[in-house]
Each structure stands twice: as C-alpha cells, then as structure tokens.
Amino acid sequence: MIVAIFITISLFSAVSLTIFIGVTARSKNQAAIIEVSARQRTLAERYVKEVLLVRAGEPADPARTASVLARSARALLNGGVAPPMWGDDDATELKPATGSELRAQFAQEGRLVTDLTATGAGVVSGFTSNTLANSAHEHIIGATPLDQLQILGALTSNVSLNATRTLGADSDRNISHLVTLQVVLGIVGLLISLLLAGALIAITRRQTAHFRSLVTASTDLVLVFGAGECRYVSKSVATTLGRPADEMLGQGLIRFVHPDDQALVEAAWQQSESAGEIVFRMSTKFKEWRHLEACVTDLRKDRYVRGVVLNARDITERVQLEEELTHQAFHDSLTGLANRALFRDRLNQSLARSARSSEPLSVLLFDLDGFKLVNDTFGHDAGDEVLRQVGQLFVEVTRPSDTLARLGGDEFAILLEGADSTQAVAVADRLLEKLSEPVKILDRNFALSTSIGLVIHPGGPGEGEVIIRHADVALYAAKDAGRNCHRVFEADMARELRDVLGFEQDLRLGLGRGEFSVHYQPEVDLTTHATVGVEALLRWYSPTRGEVPPAQFIPFAEASSLIHLLGEFVLGEACRQTAEWRRQRILPDPFVMWVNISGKQLSDGGVSKLVQKALLAADLPPSFLGLEVTETAIVNQGVVSERASAELQELHDRGVRIAIDDFGTGFSSIGHLRRFPVDLIKVDRSFVQGVGHNPKDTAITTSLTNLAHALGLRAIAEGIESAEQLVSVQELGCDLAQGYLFARPVSADAMSKVLADDSAHAEPAAVPA
Amino acid sequence: MTERDFHISAPAEVSTGNLSLHVKNQGPDSHEFIIVRVNGKLPLRADGLTVNEEALQSDNVGTLEPGEPGTVRDLRLHLTPGTYQFFCNMAGHYMAGMHGSLVVQ
Numbered sequence: 001m002i003v004a005i006f007i008t009i010s011l012f013s014a015v016s017l018t019i020f021i022g023v024t025a026r027s028k029n030q031a032a033i034i035e036v037s038a039r040q041r042t043l044a045e046r047y048v049k050e051v052l053l054v055r056a057g058e059p060a061d062p063a064r065t066a067s068v069l070a071r072s073a074r075a076l077l078n079g080g081v082a083p084p085m086w087g088d089d090d091a092t093e094l095k096p097a098t099g100s101e102l103r104a105q106f107a108q109e110g111r112l113v114t115d116l117t118a119t120g121a122g123v124v125s126g127f128t129s130n131t132l133a134n135s136a137h138e139h140i141i142g143a144t145p146l147d148q149l150q151i152l153g154a155l156t157s158n159v160s161l162n163a164t165r166t167l168g169a170d171s172d173r174n175i176s177h178l179v180t181l182q183v184v185l186g187i188v189g190l191l192i193s194l195l196l197a198g199a200l201i202a203i204t205r206r207q208t209a210h211f212r213s214l215v216t217a218s219t220d221l222v223l224v225f226g227a228g229e230c231r232y233v234s235k236s237v238a239t240t241l242g243r244p245a246d247e248m249l250g251q252g253l254i255r256f257v258h259p260d261d262q263a264l265v266e267a268a269w270q271q272s273e274s275a276g277e278i279v280f281r282m283s284t285k286f287k288e289w290r291h292l293e294a295c296v297t298d299l300r301k302d303r304y305v306r307g308v309v310l311n312a313r314d315i316t317e318r319v320q321l322e323e324e325l326t327h328q329a330f331h332d333s334l335t336g337l338a339n340r341a342l343f344r345d346r347l348n349q350s351l352a353r354s355a356r357s358s359e360p361l362s363v364l365l366f367d368l369d370g371f372k373l374v375n376d377t378f379g380h381d382a383g384d385e386v387l388r389q390v391g392q393l394f395v396e397v398t399r400p401s402d403t404l405a406r407l408g409g410d411e412f413a414i415l416l417e418g419a420d421s422t423q424a425v426a427v428a429d430r431l432l433e434k435l436s437e438p439v440k441i442l443d444r445n446f447a448l449s450t451s452i453g454l455v456i457h458p459g460g461p462g463e464g465e466v467i468i469r470h471a472d473v474a475l476y477a478a479k480d481a482g483r484n485c486h487r488v489f490e491a492d493m494a495r496e497l498r499d500v501l502g503f504e505q506d507l508r509l510g511l512g513r514g515e516f517s518v519h520y521q522p523e524v525d526l527t528t529h530a531t532v533g534v535e536a537l538l539r540w541y542s543p544t545r546g547e548v549p550p551a552q553f554i555p556f557a558e559a560s561s562l563i564h565l566l567g568e569f570v571l572g573e574a575c576r577q578t579a580e581w582r583r584q585r586i587l588p589d590p591f592v593m594w595v596n597i598s599g600k601q602l603s604d605g606g607v608s609k610l611v612q613k614a615l616l617a618a619d620l621p622p623s624f625l626g627l628e629v630t631e632t633a634i635v636n637q638g639v640v641s642e643r644a645s646a647e648l649q650e651l652h653d654r655g656v657r658i659a660i661d662d663f664g665t666g667f668s669s670i671g672h673l674r675r676f677p678v679d680l681i682k683v684d685r686s687f688v689q690g691v692g693h694n695p696k697d698t699a700i701t702t703s704l705t706n707l708a709h710a711l712g713l714r715a716i717a718e719g720i721e722s723a724e725q726l727v728s729v730q731e732l733g734c735d736l737a738q739g740y741l742f743a744r745p746v747s748a749d750a751m752s753k754v755l756a757d758d759s760a761h762a763e764p765a766a767v768p769a
Numbered sequence: 770m771t772e773r774d775f776h777i778s779a780p781a782e783v784s785t786g787n788l789s790l791h792v793k794n795q796g797p798d799s800h801e802f803i804i805v806r807v808n809g810k811l812p813l814r815a816d817g818l819t820v821n822e823e824a825l826q827s828d829n830v831g832t833l834e835p836g837e838p839g840t841v842r843d844l845r846l847h848l849t850p851g852t853y854q855f856f857c858n859m860a861g862h863y864m865a866g867m868h869g870s871l872v873v874q
Contacts, residue, residue, distance in 0.1 A: 101796065101797065101837070101838050101839065104796055104797030104838065105796070105797045105798065105838075107797065108774055108796075108797045108798065136774060136775070137773070137774055137775055137776065137866075138774075138775045138865035138866060139775065139776065139865060139866030140864055140865055140866065141866075143864065147817060147864075150817065150818065150861075151818060151861040151864045151865060152861070153861075154818050154860035154861035155775070155860070155861040155862070155865055157860070158798065158859055158860050158861060158862070159774075159797070159798050162797075162798050162799050165799070166837075169837075
C-alpha cells in the first residue's frame with residue numbers, strides 16, 4: 001500500500017513535470033516567434049523609411065532590410081533561421097508555425113512583405129505607376145506609389161502585430177490550460193494518495209486490532225519488560241492472576257513472583273541473549289501459586305518492541321498432575337503410604353548415609369495375621385478398609401522422619417533411620433500394642449494381630465536387598481513362633497531359611513524332572529467287598545533326598561504356592577488315568593477317583609476351573625471324580641469360606657463327589673456340614689486305629705458314622721490295618737473302608753492289574769486273606 | 770457580412786428598420802467593423818492611412834471592435850433610409866480595400 005501511494009505520487013509528478021517541460025519548451029519557441037514577429041514590425045517601418053531616404057538621396061540600404069524581412073517571414077511560417085538585424089541581436093532558430101490562424105497570419109505577412117518590398121523597389125527605381133502586385137489581396141486604388149508603400153508598411157506591421165497577439169493569446173491559453181491541468185493533476189493525485197493512505201490506515205488499524213485481539217484474547221500470557229521494569233501485561237495475565245494490570249506494571253510485577261523464582265525472572269529480562277524457556281511461579285489474588293512456563297525472546301533491538309518478551313502458559317494443572325503421578329508412582333493408592341519402590345529408594349539412601357556416618361538404621365517388616373480370612377469372608381472392600389485403618393494406626397506409631405510403606409497385600413515395612421535395636425523393638429512393641437484393640441470396620445470388630453521381623457543395621461555399608469531379605473527371614477521366624485510377636489533377625493535364621501529355600505528348590509526341580517508320581521489306594525464297600533473307588537496319593541522320589549513323605553513336603557509346597565502346580569499335576573494325572581481305565585473297561589460300577597485338594601488351593605480359589613479343565617482334558621464324566629477336602633480347609637476359625645463353598649457347590653452340581661477328609665479333627669460345626677455339598681465323610685485314622693480297644697475312639701467313630709448317616713451321607717473308615725478293625729467298623733455301621741488291610745497305595749500299573757483282575761473275576765477286590 | 774484581407778462582402782441594399790448584422794471575420798487579420806451614415810468620400814486622418822473617425826462621430830451608427838479571425842459578431846442597428854458606408858479602420862485596411870456602402874430604403 002505504501003508502494004502504491006509512492007507510485008501514484010511519482011506518476012502524477014512525472015506527468016505534471018513532463019507537461020510543464022513540454023509547455024515551457026513550447027513557450028520558449030513562442031517567445032522567439034513573438035520576438036521575431038515584433039521585429040518584423042520594426043523592419044517594415046524601417047524599410048519604408050529607408051526607401052524614402054534613398055528616394056531623397058540619403059544613404060540607406062532598403063534591399064538589405066527587405067532581405068531580412070523576407071527571410072524572417074519565411075522562417076516564421078515554415079521554421080528555420082531568422083537572420084539577425086544588424087547591430088541588434090543574433091540569428092534566431094524558429095520552429096514551423098503551428099495553428100491554422102497563426103499560419104494564415106504569417107502567410108499573409110509573407111505576401112505583404114513581398115508586396116511591400118516590390119513596391120519599395122519600384123519606388124527606389126523611380127517607378128511611378130500605381131498598379132502594384134496585390135498578392136495579399138489588397139486593393140489600393142488612387143494612391144501614389146509612396147502612399148501605397150506606407151499603406152503596405154502599415155499592413156505588414158499590423159499583420160505582424162496581430163500574429164504577435166495571436167501568439168500571446170495562445171500562450172495565455174496554454175498557461176491557463178497548464179495551470180488547470182496542473183491543478184487537476186494535483187487534486188486527482190492528492191485524492192488518489194489520500195484514498196490509498198486512508199486504505200493503508202484502515203488496513204493498518206485492522207491488522208493492529210487483529211494482533212491486539214490475538215494477544216488479548218489468547219490464553220497465552222504475554223509480558224514485555226524494558227528498562228528494568230514490566231511495560232506490558234496482556235489481559236490474560238490479569239485474568240489468570242486475578243489482579244489488575246496496573247498492579248503488575250513497572251516494578252510491581254516482581255512482588256508477585258515466588259521468592260525462589262525472582263532471580264530467574266529478573267535474569268531472563270536483563271540478560272542480553274534469549275534465555276529460552278523458564279518456569280516460574282506467580283501468586284494469584286487468592287494467594288495461590290500458578291506455575292508459568294515462559295518462552296523468553298529478546299526483542300530489545302526490534303524498534304517496534306524495544307524489550308524482552310515473555311510468552312507464558314499456565315501449566316499449573318500439568319505440574320499438579322505430574323506431582324500427582326509422581327506421588328502415585330511412589331505411593332500406595334489404598335493407604336496413601338509409601339510403596340515398595342519408594343521404600344527401597346529411601347532404604348538405599350539411608351544406607352548410603354549410614355555408610356558415611358556409621359549411624360544405625362532399622363527395618364521392620366510385618367503383615368497382618370488372619371488378614372486373608374477377612375478378605376475371603378467379608379470381601380475385598382472390607383479387606384481394603386482394614387488395610388486403610390491399620391495403615392493409619394501404623395502412622396501413629398512412627399515419627400515423621402520414618403518411612404512407613406505398604407509393600408503389597410497386607411505386608412508393611414517401616415524404615416527407622418538412626419534407630420538401634422532398643423528403639424526398633426520399642427516401635428515393634430507399639431505396633432503390637434496398637435493392634436491389640438479390635439479394629440471396627442463396617443460395624444464389625446476385627447481382632448487383628450501382626451507378626452514383625454526386625455533387622456538392625458549397626459551402621460556402615462549395607463545392601464537394601466539383603467536387609468529386606470533378612471527382615472523377611474525374621475518375619476518368618478515370628479510367624480513360626482506363633483504370630484502376634486516380633487523377632488529380631490539373627491544369622492541362624494538365615495541358615496534355617498536356606499534349608500527351607502533348598503527344599504522348595506528341590507520340589508520345583510523335582511516337578512520339572514518328573515520325580516513325582518501318583519499312587520492309588522482302593523476304597524472298599526463293606527457290604528459288597530467290591531472296590532468302589534481309589535484315592536490318588538502323591539509320591540515324591542528325590543534323587544538326593546530319597547522317598548519323601550507328603551507330610552514333609554506338602555507344608556513347603558503350601559508355603560511357596562508350589563502346591564498349585566502339584567495339585568494340578570495330581571488332578572490331571574488321576575483324571576487321565578481314570579479315563580484310561582474307563583476306556584479299558586476295567587472300572588467297577590460305581591467307581592470314584594478321589595483326589596485331595598489342599599486348603600491353600602481352596603482358599604486361593606480357582607479349584608472349580610481347574611477341575612473342569614482336567615475333566616475336559618481327560619474326557620472324563622464328572623461322576624467319576626471325587627474331591628477330598630480337609631475339614632480345616634473349608635472351615636477356618638469357625639467360618640466357612642464362601643468362595644470355597646461356592647466353588648465346591650458348583651462342582652457338586654456338575655456331578656463331582658465331595659468328601660470331608662480327616663473328619664473329626666477340626667472341631668467343625670455340624671451346621672456347616674449342612675450347608676456344604678458333601679457326599680462322604682472320611683473318619684480319621686486316629687479314631688479308627690483305637691476302635692475295638694479304645695472306648696473313646698470307638699464312641700467317636702460311632703458318633704461320626706451316625707452323624708454322617710443322620711445327614712444322609714456315607715462314612716468311610718481310613719487306616720484299616722487289621723481284620724479286627726474291619727469287623728469293628730463294620731459293626732459300627734461304616735459304609736466303606738480303606739487301609740493297608742485291603743491294599744497299600746500302588747502305582748498306576750499295579751492298580752490297573754488289580755482292577756483288571758477284579759473286573760475279570762467280577763468278585764470283590766482285595767478281600768482280606 | 771464577411772470580412773477578409775482586405776475586402777468586406779455585404780448586400781448593397783437593405784430595408785429600413787431594425788437590422789441585425791452578422792459580421793464574420795475570415796481573416797487572416799483581425800478586423801474592425803464601423804458603419805457611418807455618410808454619402809460621399811470619407812475624411813482621412815493626417816497619417817493618410819486611417820479614416821478620421823473623430824470627424825465622423827455624429828454619423829457613426831455602429832462599431833465592432835477588432836475581431837479575431839474565425840469569429841462572428843452581431844451588430845443590431847436601427848437604420849433609417851439613406852446611404853451608409855462601412856469599413857475596417859485598422860492601419861491601412863481602409864486604404865487597402867476594406868470598405869463598402871449600403872443603401873437603406
């Protein structure tokens with residue numbers, strides 16, 4: 001737009017100047033014509049005088065004057081050089097006359113000059129006739145040659161004067177036109193320039209308003225600093241901080257910057273080079289800190305800004321989110337306590353300090369005794385609430401400088417920096433004391449306790465992993481000591497633990513190497529003496545330990561969750577074997593393969609799926625399978641596990657038989673039995689062995705058998721080793737029996753043979769000799 | 770009426786009463802137009818080149834100042850019967866032939 005204005009002004013100026021130059025050049029020519037034309041008058045008059053002088057005998061040279069007159073007349077009409085008048089001026093260069101009127105006048109002048117000089121020549125030569133050449137259409141009649149000469153002189157002079165006037169009038173018109181044209185050009189040029197300037201101003205205003213809107217409406221915060229103070233803050237700054245812009249201009253702004261960030265902000269606007277990005281905090285009207293991330297641009301050399309510009313964004317929410325995420329990454333969402341990662345980090349830092357200062361530190365590792373029961377019985381919501389509440393109780397025991405963490409599940413840990421054994425034991429005692437009172441959750445009182453393992457690090461170098469492992473050993477020792485107590489780690493414990501870990505390792509390896517097998521012990525119907533089922537029994541032959549009885553390795557398996565793998569193995573093998581016998585058509589009818597399910601398997605859940613998967617894999621109808629569960633597995637601390645009950649119920653509904661193993665040893669309530677899907681009760685061998693000679697055992701076995709019958713169940717006596725015991729339990733009314741008297745647990749192949757023989761003879765199997 | 774160098778064309782006779790003269794100058798010189806009610810020779814000034822207008826002041830019935838070539842000028846007259854003479858009195862023009870007479874009846 002500025003270029004357009006410049007071009008317009010230049011164009012109009014050029015046109016005006018060109019016209020002016022043209023007119024000036026023309027005027028210059030006209031001035032020369034006027035000068036020569038005016039001189040013609042003088043020459044005509046001089047010529048007449050010179051003729052008269054010659055006629056009077058005086059010296060004169062009219063012919064010369066006549067020549068100049070004639071040449072000048074031609075030059076005036078057709079252009080050329082008008083000769084100089086002697087002693088007067090120089091020759092004058094003329095352009096051809098323009099304009100019909102002027103050309104007619106000069107042509108007439110030429111003719112009159114011809115007539116004049118002809119007449120003059122006649123007079124000089126003594127010619128007396130009055131008949132003259134009248135090339136100019138003059139009709140002079142009755143005059144003397146002298147009179148004619150004077151008349152022609154006057155006519156010549158007159159026509160020259162007229163030509164001069166015509167030229168003058170023409171010049172006047174030209175000047176008038178020039179002035180008019182210049183005025184018009186000036187006005188038009190000015191108007192166009194004004195229009196363009198107006199458009200330029202409008203565009204500039206619009207652009208300015210546009211950018212102002214962008215700045216003021218933008219959520220970005222714009223601050224401009226110059227000469228050591230704040231010169232401009234955008235509307236968004238005032239909106240974000242809830243402060244009027246006036247308060248922040250000048251030196252005022254720095255007052256609202258966080259004291260820790262003031263040096264950063266001042267450095268940003270004072271240093272000579274761009275500072276890139278900075279993050280600083282400013283307080284709002286409500287005394288809240290907003291985090292601003294600003295891009296600093298040095299525009300002090302920009303003549304339109306002359307300052308340092310901060311383009312800032314409010315990143316408070318982002319910062320808060322980051323802090324929250326960081327907190328979440330290092331804290332337990334349920335209790336708000338530190339998590340395992342943070343605990344490890346604090347422990348490592350603390351150990352690093354201890355290595356330098358030799359200050360002691362202690363670690364307490366503890367979990368809640370019986371917490372699993374709460375979860376299983378009242379659901380996970382109740383369990384979570386217990387964890388929250390006890391977490392708060394633990395907080396009350398610790399100092400702010402201690403790190404209390406929930407490592408997972410119901411496992412907690414406390415790091416006590418600078419604490420020796422006395423202080424650590426005191427904290428452990430307070431923990432136990434805190435949990436001595438029942439915890440009330442959902443209107444129920446929960447009696448909780450904890451087992452605590454302590455590790456006292458005396459100071460100096462140490463490894464966090466080792467300390468935690470030692471704490472775990474101490475915790476194991478506390479549990480082993482009967483729970484609700486604490487134990488300080490000692491080196492002996494580690495050795496014991498290594499034994500435990502070694503056993504577990506052998507178990508794990510043995511499973512992988514196929515060291516486990518399933519043996520089968522028949523169960524006999526005491527009425528028909530027929531084999532009506534077998535109990536699948538797990539056997540482990542370790543190349544290093546030899547034959548290991550289940551009573552030895554099952555507790556380790558249960559402690560390490562290997563029990564799930566073993567359980568799956570036994571179930572899968574038993575189902576597969578039964579299906580094979582079934583295909584071989586050597587199974588008696590009825591027949592049930594009884595498989596033991598451990599308490600841990602039941603409490604951990606998933607038994608129903610596992611059983612169905614095994615049946616499906618072996619293509620075995622559910623009625624061929626029975627599960628033996630111990631009384632204590634389904635009834636724990638007087639409460640039936642709802643989940644276990646539901647799973648067993650589901651399997652029972654599908655046709656799977658359920659037996660209560662070791663019945664009579666668990667102090668269970670008869671009421672629980674009624675709500676439980678049970679088909680068979682196995683009277684524990686400890687009672688059966690006393691039957692016949694121990695009145696109490698006999699009475700108990702009688703009662704249990706009667707109880708089973710009263711509930712519509714069948715009873716089987718375990719551990720029958722003698723004919724006397726067999727007779728006794730028969731007399732007591734037991735339905736089935738199992739024991740060495742009939743058969744020892746045998747391998748699958750041996751059992752196949754027994755079943756095949758029984759099937760061939762169709763006689764009761766394993767009839768006592 | 771038409772003026773040109775050096776002649777004036779005009780009708781010889783016109784009717785009495787109001788007369789509107791359209792005088793056209795066909796140049797190339799500028800020319801006057803003067804009409805006087807004089808029957809006979811017009812007196813000349815001492816220069817011998819122009820008519821003595823001052824002596825004819827009482828007989829003057831109309832005058833047009835010098836007109837540029839190409840112009841037409843109007844002259845309204847009320848002429849009574851008689852003889853009138855008209856001429857251009859620029860220097861030498863009368864003597865060069867720019868004159869004539871008009872009879873009003």
